[in-house]
Amino acid sequence: MQDIADRVGVSRCAVSLVLSGKAKSTRISEGLRRKIIDTAAEMNYTPNELARGLRTGQTKTIGVIVADISNEFFGELVYHIQRRAMAYDYSVIITNSNEDPDAMLREIHLLVNRQVDGIIMVPTNNSLHVANHIVSLSIPFVQVDRFLPGVDASYVILDNFDASSQLTEKLYRQGCRRIAMVRHETSALNGRLEGYVQVMEEHGIYDSCLVKNIDYSSEADDVRSAIDELFKEEVSIDALIFQSHELFLLGISYIRTAGIDFKNRIKIATFDKIEAFALVDFPLTYVEQPIGEIGREVVDILLSQIKGSNEITQKVFKGSINEI
Amino acid sequence: MQDIADRVGVSRCAVSLVLSGKAKSTRISEGLRRKIIDTAAEMNYTPNELARGLRTGQTKTIGVIVADISNEFFGELVYHIQRRAMAYDYSVIITNSNEDPDAMLREIHLLVNRQVDGIIMVPTNNSLHVANHIVSLSIPFVQVDRFLPGVDASYVILDNFDASSQLTEKLYRQGCRRIAMVRHETSALNGRLEGYVQVMEEHGIYDSCLVKNIDYSSEADDVRSAIDELFKEEVSIDALIFQSHELFLLGISYIRTAGIDFKNRIKIATFDKIEAFALVDFPLTYVEQPIGEIGREVVDILLSQIKGSNEITQKVFKGSINEI
DNA sequence: AACGTATATTTAACCGATTAACTTATATAT
DNA sequence: ATATATAAGTTAATCGGTTAAATATACGTT
Numbered sequence: 001m002q003d004i005a006d007r008v009g010v011s012r013c014a015v016s017l018v019l020s021g022k023a024k025s026t027r028i029s030e031g032l033r034r035k036i037i038d039t040a041a042e043m044n045y046t047p048n049e050l051a052r053g054l055r056t057g058q059t060k061t062i063g064v065i066v067a068d069i070s071n072e073f074f075g076e077l078v079y080h081i082q083r084r085a086m087a088y089d090y091s092v093i094i095t096n097s098n099e100d101p102d103a104m105l106r107e108i109h110l111l112v113n114r115q116v117d118g119i120i121m122v123p124t125n126n127s128l129h130v131a132n133h134i135v136s137l138s139i140p141f142v143q144v145d146r147f148l149p150g151v152d153a154s155y156v157i158l159d160n161f162d163a164s165s166q167l168t169e170k171l172y173r174q175g176c177r178r179i180a181m182v183r184h185e186t187s188a189l190n191g192r193l194e195g196y197v198q199v200m201e202e203h204g205i206y207d208s209c210l211v212k213n214i215d216y217s218s219e220a221d222d223v224r225s226a227i228d229e230l231f232k233e234e235v236s237i238d239a240l241i242f243q244s245h246e247l248f249l250l251g252i253s254y255i256r257t258a259g260i261d262f263k264n265r266i267k268i269a270t271f272d273k274i275e276a277f278a279l280v281d282f283p284l285t286y287v288e289q290p291i292g293e294i295g296r297e298v299v300d301i302l303l304s305q306i307k308g309s310n311e312i313t314q315k316v317f318k319g320s321i322n323e324i
Numbered sequence: 325m326q327d328i329a330d331r332v333g334v335s336r337c338a339v340s341l342v343l344s345g346k347a348k349s350t351r352i353s354e355g356l357r358r359k360i361i362d363t364a365a366e367m368n369y370t371p372n373e374l375a376r377g378l379r380t381g382q383t384k385t386i387g388v389i390v391a392d393i394s395n396e397f398f399g400e401l402v403y404h405i406q407r408r409a410m411a412y413d414y415s416v417i418i419t420n421s422n423e424d425p426d427a428m429l430r431e432i433h434l435l436v437n438r439q440v441d442g443i444i445m446v447p448t449n450n451s452l453h454v455a456n457h458i459v460s461l462s463i464p465f466v467q468v469d470r471f472l473p474g475v476d477a478s479y480v481i482l483d484n485f486d487a488s489s490q491l492t493e494k495l496y497r498q499g500c501r502r503i504a505m506v507r508h509e510t511s512a513l514n515g516r517l518e519g520y521v522q523v524m525e526e527h528g529i530y531d532s533c534l535v536k537n538i539d540y541s542s543e544a545d546d547v548r549s550a551i552d553e554l555f556k557e558e559v560s561i562d563a564l565i566f567q568s569h570e571l572f573l574l575g576i577s578y579i580r581t582a583g584i585d586f587k588n589r590i591k592i593a594t595f596d597k598i599e600a601f602a603l604v605d606f607p608l609t610y611v612e613q614p615i616g617e618i619g620r621e622v623v624d625i626l627l628s629q630i631k632g633s634n635e636i637t638q639k640v641f642k643g644s645i646n647e648i
Numbered sequence: 649a650a651c652g653t654a655t656a657t658t659t660a661a662c663c664g665a666t667t668a669a670c671t672t673a674t675a676t677a678t
Numbered sequence: 679a680t681a682t683a684t685a686a687g688t689t690a691a692t693c694g695g696t697t698a699a700a701t702a703t704a705c706g707t708t
Contacts, residue, residue: 012658013660013696016697017657017697027654046433049695050438054374054375057663061438069403070399072394082393092418095415109370114415115374254606274599275573278577279577306703342664351684375664375666375693376664378695380667
C-alpha cells in the first residue's frame with residue numbers, strides 16, 4: 001500500500017480507503033480513486049488478509065469440524081458448505097475429529113486461535129462438553145447433521161424421526177411385517193430408531209429382537225453377528241433397514257460373502273444416497289437427504305450469527321423416500 | 325499478553341519470549357518462566373495466530389485446491405493431507421475448483437492473500453497457465469494426483485503407466501485378448517492409456533476400436549454409447565478396463581440397466597478402490613493407489629519447500645493390483 | 649472580509665504478536 | 679581496581695492493514 005501511495009503521491013490511508021471500497025463515504029475524489037485502483041492493478045497489489053483480519057477482527061473464515069472428511073456424506077456436505085461460504089467470500093478451514101472428543105477440543109482451539117469468525121461442527125458421541133465449550137466461548141456456532149440435546153446452539157439436521165417413520169410405513173404398505181433395523185448406538189441417530197419403533201407399534205408388529213445395535217468400535221463384527229441372527233429361520237424377517245450407509249455397505253457385503261439369498265425375499269432399505277447405488281441390482285428403498293440445502297442453510301445461519309444475530313435457529317429438513 | 329505481563333509484573337515481551345519457547349535462548353530465568361506459563365494458563369491465554377502470522381510471515385497454513393472434495397478419492401486424499409499437516413501443526417484451507425481453471429485462479433489469489441505458506445493442487449485440464457502462475461509467485465507448490473508436463477514444480481503421483489501395464493498384463497495372463505479401455509480424454513491420465521497400449525502392442529493384440537474416449541462434459545451419454553459399441557457381437561471383448569472409478573460406476577450401472585450379461589464372459593477392471601466395491605458381486609481387478617502415502621508425501625515435500633528447500637521433488641508411487 | 653460548510657485528504661493510533669538491539673546488574677577474570 | 683563476560687530482562691520498531699479524528703482547501707453566503 002505504501003508503494004502504491006508513493007507512486008500516486010498520496011498517503012497510505014487514501015489507498016486503503018479506496019481499496020476497501022470506502023471512497024464514496026469518505027469523499028475521495030473520483031480521479032484519485034481511479035488512479036489508485038489502476039496503480040494497484042498495475043503493481044499487482046493483493047491485500048494481506050492477515051493484517052486486515054488483525055485490525056478488523058474479522059477473518060472471513062469459518063472452521064468446519066467433521067468426523068471424517070473421507071466419508072462420502074461429509075465430503076458432499078463440506079462441498080456444499082465450501083461453495084456457499086465461497087459465494088459470500090468466506091474461506092473454509094477443515095479439520096477431522098475422527099469422532100474423538102479430545103481431538104475436537106484441540107481443533108476448536110486451533111480454529112479459535114486462527115480467529116475464525118464461526119464454527120460448524122458435526123457433534124459426535126460424548127462431545128457434549130465440547131459443544132458447551134464452544135458455546136461458552138460465545139463464538140458463532142452451528143451444529144450440523146446431528147445435534148446434542150441440551151446444548152444452547154443452532155443446528156441443521158434431517159428430521160430423522162419423520163424420515164424413519166415414512167420409510168417404515170412405506171415398507172409396511174408394501175406388505176412387510178417383520179421389518180428389522182440395524183442401528184448405531186448413537187443418541188444423535190435416535191430419531192431413526194424412534195420413528196421406526198412408533199410405526200411398528202402403531203401396527204402392532206414391533207418386536208425388540210428385530211433391532212440390532214452396532215458399536216462403533218467393532219462395527220464389522222457386530223454387523224456380521226447381527227445379520228447372522230436376523231437371517232435365522234425363526235426370525236423370518238421380510239425387510240431390513242440399515243441406519244446409515246456405512247452399515248448398509250458392511251451389511252450387504254457380508255450378506256453377499258455369506259451367500260445369503262435375499263433378493264426376492266427381503267426388502268432392503270437404508271439412509272443416505274451414495275455412489276455405490278450405481279452397483280445395486282436389487283430393490284432398494286432409501287432416504288435421501290437434501291444435502292445441498294442442508295449445507296447452504298448451515299452456512300446461512302452461521303453467517304447471520306456472525307453478522308450479529310443472537311437468534312438460535314434450529315432447522316429441520318425432511319428427507320425424501322426413493323426407490324431403486 | 326499485556327494482561328499477563330501486568331499480572332506478573334514484567335514487560336509484554338518477556339511474556340512473548342516465554343510463550344513462544346524462546347526462554348532458554350534469551351535467558352529468561354526459570355522462576356519467571358514458570359510464573360508466566362502458569363499465569364497464562366490461568367488466564368486462558370491463547371495466542372492470536374493472525375498477529376503472529378503477520379509478524380513472522382508464516383501462517384502455518386496450507387491451501388489445498390482439489391477438483392471436487394465430494395469425490396471419494398479426493399476426500400480420502402484430503403483426509404490424509406489434513407492429518408499429516410495437523411501432525412506438523414499446520415492447518416488446511418480447502419477449496420474446490422470444479423475442474424474450472426478460472427475458479428482455480430481465483431482460489432489461488434484467495435489463498436495467497438490469506439498468506440498460506442504453500443499450496444497443494446490437483447491440476448486439471450487446461451490449467452497449465454494456472455500452475456505456471458503459482459510457480460511465478462514463487463510460493464511453495466506441489467501438484468498431486470496429476471501433473472502438468474512442462475511445469476517447473478514438484479509433484480506426487482501414481483505411476484499410471486506402470487499400473488496400467490501391470491493391469492493389462494494381468495488380464496492377458498488370465499487369457500484375455502480383446503481387452504477394451506474406457507478412458508477420459510485428459511492428458512493427466514495419459515499414462516493409463518499408454519501402459520495399456522504398450523502391453524497390447526507387445527502381444528500384438530492392440531486394436532484401436534477397443535479404446536473409447538469419454539468427454540467430461542457428456543460423461544453419462546458417452547459411456548452409454550461406448551458400452552453399446554464395445555458389447556456389439558463383432559467386437560467380442562473379453563475384458564473391460566475403466567480408467568477411473570467414476571467411469572466404472574457409470575459403466576456398470578449402464579450395463580446393469582441395459583441387462584447385459586457380462587459376469588462370466590467379460591472381466592472388469594478399474595482404477596482406484598472405492599466404498600462401492602462392497603457391493604461388487606462379480607470378479608473385479610483393480611489398481612489400488614497408496615493414497616495415504618501419497619497424501620503424506622505431498623505434505624512432506626511441501627513442508628520441506630516451506631522450510632526453505634529449493635529442490636523440486638517428483639515422486640512416483642507404484643500401484644498394486646488387487647482382485648475381488 | 650469573515651464565516652460556515654462541504655469536499656478531499658492526512659495524521660496517528662491501533663490490532664497482537666515478534667525480535668534485534670540495548671540496558672542493567674551481577675559474577676568472574678586479570 | 680578494572681575489564682570482561684554472562685544473565686535477565688526491557689525498549690522500540692515492525693508486520694500490513696483500518697479508521698476516528700484532525701486538517702487543509704475550495705466554495706458559497708451574507
